[in-house]
Amino acid sequence: MSVDGVRVPRGRAEETRLRLAAVRAVDKTRSIIEEGSHVIIPIVDTRDISSLLGPGTEVVERVFPHRCSRNDPIDDIRDKVEIPEPMKLLLPVKWEQFGDVLVLRLPHELDEHEEEVAAAYASVLRVKSVLRDEGGVTGDFRTPVVRLLLGTDVVTVHRENEVLYKFDVSKLMFSSGNTDERARMAGIACDDEVVVDMFAGIGYFSLPLAVHQQPRKIIACELNSVSHSYLVENIGINHVEGIVEPVLGDNRSLEGESIADRVLMGYVKTTHEYLDTAFRLVKSGGVIHYHETCPCELLPARPLERLRAANPLGRVDVLRFREVKSYSPGVSHVVVDARVVKRA
Template sequence: MNLREKLEISSHSIFSQIIRSYDVIGDIAVIKIPKKIEHKSDEIARAIMQVNQHIKTVLQQIGPVKGELRLRNLKWLAGEKKTETLHKESGCIFKVDLEKCYFSPRLSFERMRVAKQVMPNEIIVNMFAGVGCFSILIAKYAKPRKVYSIDINPEAIRYLEENITLNKVNYVVESIKGDAKEVIMSRLQNLADRVLMPLPEKALEYLNYALFTLKTNGGKIHYYDFIRAEKGKDPIEEVQRRVSERLQDAKVSFRFTFGRIVRTVGPRWYQVVLDIDIYKKDNRAYQYLNN
């Protein structure tokens, strides 16, 4: 019996809303329940566990991912009372506490897309590393020399360090606790071939610091942003416009090599990634820029 038959939900739109907003991370399912059927939440949770035998816990996400640490507010619904799990993705294993750290299985395609571009011996700075999904996948899949992995959340750093050991990438991935701005300015200037910026809320504000960490002869930035695009406007072009202004102010030469909508976040609201090639930098040009 499938989930829909089990739940006897007749409304197709409500059922598809549950399915769209339902993540499986390791043996934990995280669901968002539409207001209209909140009274059925226990029943939905039990049905999910019956239909998917490997799921041991069902948690309800209350509200959006929020705050500087990008955390979810979770309520236990069924199964074992836990928020920690082990998640397998692309030959890697990630331990994560879903209440204390950010984690999204929906970025797996994006993580592999970036990993496939990495050339041997690259030095990479991941400015917002979380529990290490991008960094560890890159270390396992490609042959970088170093992946400096920064996060401001001490819990994310604790799991990142455990994941580095679990995946045996100790000599390649280095965890650094702190604010990406401060870490870059104090110890990671002019050394990276590639910079990852997987925190859309702060991408534009931190773009100058991505420039600071790139080598003087330039490199590549993977830039993630959120954008609201009016009807008829292309979200990718809108982000390109915003980023171009900032890079022109910084007087660096650059080229957008790729752009795509990673996911739709809400009505006319999108997460977009741009791959940007930065050519020769002149540190004097942007070091006095204000955000």
């Protein structure tokens, strides 16, 4: 059945949709459709909307598919939030949710409304606390720069790929950009191997490996005592006590030589400074998963050169090279899976 819709150039679609939504004219039971350079927004009523339509916009009749999913939560957030109508356009359409704690990045124009904004997101997304992201992560421990806007309790249990991660969202990072890499690690067959995770954190890579594979042992080393204490808890709640051995301290102090079939180097910026330790710990014939943040114009050469320079008497064979994520403009976070022979 054909119903009315507003046909609008793609570049003005979201702004028009918001104006229509503000007077409850959008038909939320039907999906928006695309037509070349235009989109068509289904509406419930054509009365009183002419003043909301800009140039190049018209009311047309079309058949719209019915929406089978729930409303997009951002629509409910915009309905609920008590801020001036034009400011609703500035509300973020993306956010990070870890268990029942939310992290929001807000533009400065919303500064004086941050509490009302946090309350609306918390109510629609049903979270107990909201933090404002004020500048990514900082320092060797990768501590997030966040400020509490709502709630008191910022410790949560986040579930990803059947692994539970308990952590304090105000003190410790959890990179959603690394989700695919954590999933990939979960699929790396390492039956009966001894693995050293040099930068274990709360168990970002150790836990998926322990939960989904059958390594003999994972030595999970972490320098930050806060991360380490959650790592210990996470080993318990994921029931991998017999596999993951948490170690508190600097990975350069780990003892032994040629003890690991596999070494995980899930750290960025200065990872190459730890290659000597990785090569000391890995067995000849073992694998190093080496992460690096690298200017795109130096890829793929620089990470490979660094690996080879750290193993001058031996060989480094690349098994896989992949981009984990874009780290910053012109800089990529990459991971090299390398099989190493210590003396060729």
